[in-house]
């Protein structure tokens with residue numbers, strides 16, 4: 001999609017009156033509620049999908065192909081369009097976008113309080129912008145923020161109320177090892193089908209099942225691997241090496257028994 005900036009501004013202006021930026025109810029947030037957290041997630045269009053800005057500077061070919069943008073509710077055209085429109089708004093009117101985001105966070109905090117839950121915010125649901133969560137987490141020091149990121153050196157962007165999990169791709173092995181060496185957990189996608197157990201470890205690093213819930217800040221900083229089952233287009237990916245073959249990391253005794 002190629003739009004000139006005037007079209008972008010007009011397009012975003014038509015929508016912004018009623019547009020909420022944080023999504024509070026989906027499969028991920030429902031799991032969190034059972035653990036006492038009310039999560040608000042901002043879903044933008046990933047990488048260059050919006051046509052007006054790159055929201056994922058370190059996206060690899062494999063992760064763009066398999067992005068979670070194509071999983072869950074992201075497969076619906078209306079959801080896809082809403083994510084593109086939010087990105088157009090950010091690109092054309094950053095101040096107005098931030099004002100709405102602040103309103104949504106205040107509303108999430110109030111709603112969580114009413115329900116006896118703890119608010120948590122994930123601003124890079126399908127993007128990887130460093131500045132956005134750093135700015136908002138400093139403005140809301142009592143709110144927990146968390147994200148996955150492929151931007152190198154995540155340990156330098158961690159804050160008391162901002163938790164980061166590094167995210168492996170087929171082309172960032174050195175950054176994976178750097179993050180693990182600094183105690184940052186690293187998320188990896190495996191071809192393990194839903195309902196089946198993930199490997200217990202990856203190259204000697206303990207593996208935590210990251211599909212049980214999405215509240216990554218509860219993992220702390222252990223220098224562990226967060227295993228995720230392939231979702232969306234990633235389930236059919238056999239070419240990019242973005243998705244790891246789980247049987248390579250299954251102990252031989254368990255492989256024989258299987």
Ligand code: SF4
Nearest residue numbers: 046056063067126127
């Ligand atoms: S960095 Fe994350 S959000 Fe961006 S394209 Fe890759 S998987 Fe999607």
